[in-house]
Amino acid sequence: MSDSPRIAELRQHEDQLVFPAFDHQDAWRLGSLIASRAIEAAYPVAIDIRRHNLVLFRCVLPGATADQEEWIRRKAATTLRFEHSTALLAAEFAAKNFDPTQGGWLAPADYTLAGGSFPVRVRNAGVVAAVTASGLSSDDDHRLVVEAIRRHLGPGSG
Template identity: 75%
Template structure:
């Protein structure tokens, strides 16, 4: 897939995957849905849903490592700062041949462009949080989150 086709796909996901509302109950149900899929597929991942600094859901499955905590913190910080998925941010900065974590703009200890974090966007309110998976490849982390949101929105009729 070309860079522009990939970017168009990622932008489409962000336009499509918007919640009518989102509260702690939604976080629990969505996080559990993603966790159950990860368990059934044998993925050793950590899953985090947060509203800025408030963790609404956290699950660490067997096989996940302590490193996942740092990846989740850095991925979600990137989503909350730029209000786009880390996969889309990766494409956007690659198109400009730039890395915001180099050259003094954003510290690499606090931010990353690794895929796997996606904005919780609520219709009429904007981005209110981030959903993050860590433990697989960037693309697979991203896909697990996107598929989880898509399936959840189908079940709640959003």
């Protein structure tokens, strides 16, 4: 079975958006890029970059609600567990007509397939963190993060 155009696009994001390195300063710069874009557009979002339980960047903008904290926690947990974006996982599971949060595999209180969390994949090291936005639609949260990563990485990042 061939991939849908959407799944192919989401896989391409992950293939292209690979970091040469990623440290606390990179987290600050990337998080600040996302926050600047969100402020400019008046997006009511929360932004989070974390290495498992270590938060490297956090910003909550006007209009974001306390619910965003839970969405971020669950989205980031999904990305860190599977080492893929929540948008890609959602699309792949939907194509298989399977919801891993039903039937006891993934606890819905701990994981979600809502888009908006993206892996920080470092060349020759693997996934070291998750970048997550919450407050818009799943597609818009994903787009906000991907566009910022693309700007952060610069020319040649897809």
